[in-house]
Amino acid sequence: MLSLFPGIDLFGRGFEEEGFSVVRGPDPLFGGDIRAFHVPPGRFDGVFGGPPCPDFSKARRSAPTGYGLEMIREFERVVCESRPDWWLMENVPGVPDLHIDGYSHQRIDLNAREVGLDQNRHRHFQFGHRDGLVITVPRGPKSTTFQPCCVASEGAQMGRRDWEKFCGLQGLTQAPSLDQLTLSARYRAVGNGVPVNMARALARAILRASSPDAVRLCGCGCGRPVEGKAIYAIPACRKRVQRRSVTDLVQLAVGGSL
Secondary structure: OEEEOOOOOHHHHHHHHOOOOOEEOOOHHHOOOHHHOOOOOOOOOEEEEOOOOHHHOOOOOOOOOOHHHHHHHHHHHHHHHHOOOEEEEEEOOOOOOOOOOOOOOEEEEEEHHHHOOOEOOEEEEEEEEOOOOEOOOOOOOOOOOOEOOOOHHHHHOOOOOOHHHHHHHOOOOOOOOOOOOOHHHHHHHHHOOOOHHHHHHHHHHHHOOEOOOOOOEOOOOOOOEOOOOOOOOOHHHHHHHHHHHHHHHHHHHOOOOO
């Protein structure tokens, strides 16, 4: 597998723990630039990664810079060059859809609390498969006692959680030393990563990818399977669709595009 925008690559670590062999692409943390990175076709079975998300985040305090869309285009370019069987992109829920010619498209939202972590971290994934296969992510009940989301800026905040606790909430059983980085940079490197448990759940789902004819998915796009005459997996899924419908009507009323 090829891991893009890896940083210290918690995403890749989760895949490795499920038996995948991961090659890491360039990252600014180590002086690399994806714009100068090219991959010959046929070398990788899958490509995954999380392009920078600040431009699409609700926590953004300034206008989008355009860098986020540029990096998504670079992700798409590498997929098109390498032509893997599948691709998986991680970002925040506000990221636009990424449709890549020759691949199916699936959006999945996942919370760290659903995969055994005591952290309220909501992340968004998009998956595409050359043969149209779909994935369903196994989810456990959400923990009722949990910590706030681990954010990249926590290292610069007063009252930050200690290093071992912060890393544990991101699914690391042992906190890395990262002695070559400043304290704030260490928190940023871990806080920017996909929680390891979340990555492992997605890796297992990809190993069990199935034909869309073999499974019926929730109408909200969460990736949960549904049975019988059900359209939505849980009540929150129906509410999510209703909120989207209201947003679409508002956009139409003000002349926006859908």
